[in-house]
Amino acid sequence: MDAEQAMQQQKQECIFCHIIAGRTSAKKVYEDDKFVAILDINPANPGHMLVIPKEHYTVMPQIPDEELNQLSFVIKSLSNACIKSLGARGTTIFAANGIAAGQRASHFMMHIIPRMPNDGVKMILPEHQIPSHQMSQIKVKISKVLAEIFGAKAPALAEEASEHNEAEATADFDLEKPEAPRASANKTMPKTPALDEIADFLAKKKVGGA
Amino acid sequence: MLKHNEAIFEDETVAVLMPEQPAAPGHLLLVPKQHSSIVEQLPDKIAAELFSKSRIILLALFEGLGAHGTNLIIQNGTAAGQRQPHVAINLIPRWENDNLDLMWHPKQLSEEEMSTVELRLKEEAKNIVFEPAKSAVKPIVIEAAKKFEEEWVKAQLRRIP
Numbered sequence: 413m414d415a416e417q418a419m420q421q422q423k424q425e426c427i428f429c430h431i432i433a434g435r436t437s438a439k440k441v442y443e444d445d446k447f448v449a450i451l452d453i454n455p456a457n458p459g460h461m462l463v464i465p466k467e468h469y470t471v472m473p474q475i476p477d478e479e480l481n482q483l484s485f486v487i488k489s490l491s492n493a494c495i496k497s498l499g500a501r502g503t504t505i506f507a508a509n510g511i512a513a514g515q516r517a518s519h520f521m522m523h524i525i526p527r528m529p530n531d532g533v534k535m536i537l538p539e540h541q542i543p544s545h546q547m548s549q550i551k552v553k554i555s556k557v558l559a560e561i562f563g564a565k566a567p568a569l570a571e572e573a574s575e576h577n578e579a580e581a582t583a584d585f586d587l588e589k590p591e592a593p594r595a596s597a598n599k600t601m602p603k604t605p606a607l608d609e610i611a612d613f614l615a616k617k618k619v620g621g622a
Numbered sequence: 623m624l625k626h627n628e629a630i631f632e633d634e635t636v637a638v639l640m641p642e643q644p645a646a647p648g649h650l651l652l653v654p655k656q657h658s659s660i661v662e663q664l665p666d667k668i669a670a671e672l673f674s675k676s677r678i679i680l681l682a683l684f685e686g687l688g689a690h691g692t693n694l695i696i697q698n699g700t701a702a703g704q705r706q707p708h709v710a711i712n713l714i715p716r717w718e719n720d721n722l723d724l725m726w727h728p729k730q731l732s733e734e735e736m737s738t739v740e741l742r743l744k745e746e747a748k749n750i751v752f753e754p755a756k757s758a759v760k761p762i763v764i765e766a767a768k769k770f771e772e773e774w775v776k777a778q779l780r781r782i783p
Contacts, residue, residue: 505694
């Protein structure tokens, strides 16, 4: 069986393709020309949504940019909907590519989980100490691939980066002291007290502590 | 927690950083250069740019590190575990039996609770209208993506239930 046949067979057996085609019922909360959002039947929290492309893709790297543009908008808007309509205090946005990452269906999807403080959803990213030589190796490998893909020059390796370069780079991009937001022609979410509060709370929270 | 000298890629709009204490070797953070605290504050174009770049960085984790899988995680708001007041997308390479457990436990909700949530979200989602012209970013056409699709997906197809 070649890849094309395997994909065809996967589509025929795919529960999410059946849901999209209306052959299987689901609690659909949003739909446009390219995506649907349904409630997860095994939710981590009330309002846990699955945002699913109508086209059967297995993993995110297969999705064309035009669709990803739309997906980013849909995710942002539905996350906002959790805050506005359910009173969520945040959201966890999650996707798995491959079985090793916890993927359970062959149809790519993104999860939006509405979050409340101390809601018992155990989804904590562990923090490991990785030896610096291993970090450097990883950096070299990833930089190389990214440089190939983007057609850019590979960034200087950690060992080679001079003090001067570091100082310069820190000056133009410093996470601790974010620049004032630039005036933007782009539309952001309409301001709501809940959103402002969540963002303000984050800003006031002591930064940098483990 | 984040050091700029660990940026392994950057362009006009985004930077890729390595957290000092990663969840897995190769854990990367994709951040927009323009400041937004939470996802809802991201201008549409920046959000689109972040998703488009995420796709490529996931590809780099597969290709460059030989990852078996990848996770994309955004901790949006302190209730979701966000620590820095700056939007960041966690891109994490995964390997079989890597002992990283990111799965949640399902909650049992009554049919009534599910229906209430469904109605509220549905009502709010009516206001969502995608306008392509406002968010279109220049598509990044990459040969590596095509090669990946051929090879990696083919290998994975039979292994996903």
